[in-house]
Structure formats: structure tokens, C-alpha cells
Amino acid sequence: xxxxxxxxxxxxxxxxxxxxxxxxxxxxxxxxxxxxxxxxxxxxxxxxxxxxxxxxxxxxxxxxxxxxxxxxxxxxxxxxxxxxxxxxxxxxxxxxxxxxxxxxxxxxxxxxxxxxxxxxxxxxxxxxxxxxxxxxxxxxxxxxxxxx
Ligand code: IDP
Ligand code: MG
Numbered sequence: 036x037x038x039x040x041x042x043x044x045x046x047x048x049x050x051x052x053x054x055x056x057x058x059x060x061x062x063x064x065x066x067x068x069x070x071x072x073x074x075x076x077x078x079x080x081x082x083x084x085x086x087x088x089x090x091x092x093x094x095x096x097x098x099x100x101x102x103x104x105x106x107x108x109x110x111x112x113x114x115x116x117x118x119x120x121x122x123x124x125x126x127x128x129x130x131x132x133x134x135x136x137x138x139x140x141x142x143x144x145x146x147x148x149x150x151x152x153x154x155x156x157x158x159x160x161x162x163x164x165x166x167x168x169x170x171x172x173x174x175x176x177x178x179x180x181x182x183x
Contacts, residue, residue: 037115038068040161042150045103053106056136056149059122060110064182069109069171075101082164107165116158119151
């Protein structure tokens with residue numbers, strides 16, 4: 036089973052879409068392994084988005100992600116990284132397909148509601164930025180035999 040880091044960004048919280056977005060991941064069959072509601076520090080934001088340092092949108096990205104609370108979560112399941120990215124939709128809302136979070140609910144790349152790790156390796160590093168091992172919970176879903 037794979038794990039991935041998902042953030043519901045400040046626009047998702049402010050637009051009161053936390054439940055809407057979370058329910059899409061839950062209904063898919065992904066399991067919540069950890070979750071917290073936090074305002075990201077400058078330091079955490081810079082670590083999380085280190086890969087984008089130097090890009091034209093980097094400063095806006097860091098100031099946006101620290102502008103208000105986010106929901107940070109670890110989702111677990113079969114091919115969780117890819118499954119989550121599919122549910123999120125493409126980075127640019129004008130390119131993300133209807134049915135995806137961004138395709139249905141976002142219109143602007145700078146406010147595209149969600150973050151999801153893009154590889155297993157990055158997921159491990161991103162999870163470690165947000166969660167201690169002790170904050171992740173191991174348990175079985177009651178319906179696991181019906182999810183596969
Ligand atoms: P992702 O969130 O789909 O993985 P990335 O390329 O990793 O997309 O970019 C991280 C975030 O930076 C995006 O979700 C988006 O909010 C923002 N971003 C990416 N490209 C641009 C851009 O060209 N202009 C403004 N913001 C951008
Ligand atoms: Mg990314």
C-alpha cells in the first residue's frame with residue numbers, strides 16, 4: 036500500500052470545500068492515515084515547495100499557502116499517489132477534466148484547491164515534512180474487503 040500527502044489549500048478552507056474535497060478521496064476508497072488543520076509556517080512552506088524555488092510563481096505560491104489554514108492529510112491505498120493525482124485533475128484548471136476537484140471547482144492555477152504528491156519518493160519526503168511517524172495511524176477499514 037502506498038501513502039501520499041494531500042493538502043486542501045487555503046482557498047479550499049475559505050470556500051468551505053473541505054468536506055466536498057475530502058469526500059471525493061474517501062469515496063474512492065483511500066484511507067485517512069493522518070490529518071491536521073494548521074497554518075503553515077514560512078519555513079514549512081519553503082521546505083514543501085523547495086522544488087519550485089527560483090520559478091516565477093514561487094513567491095506567490097509560498098505567500099498563498101501560508102495565507103490561511105490548510106488541511107494536511109496522509110492518504111493510503113493502492114497506488115495512492117496516482118489515484119489522488121487523477122482525482123485532483125491537472126494543475127491548470129482550464130486543462131483539468133470535469134469530474135476532478137480542479138476541473139469541477141477551480142478556475143485559476145494560483146488557487147487550485149489541492150496539493151498531492153507526484154511520486155512515491157516525493158510523497159515520503161513531503162509526509163515527513165508534515166507528520167511524525169507517531170501521528171500516522173495504522174488501522175484497517177471495516178470495508179477493506181470491498182475496496183480491493
Ligand atoms: P501540482 O500542484 O499539480 O503538482 P506543480 O507544478 O507542482 O503543480 O505546481 C505547484 C503549484 O504551484 C500548483 O498547484 C499551482 O498552485 C502553482 N503553479 C504552478 N504553475 C504555476 C504557474 O504557471 N503560475 C502560477 N502558479 C503556478
Ligand atoms: Mg506538484
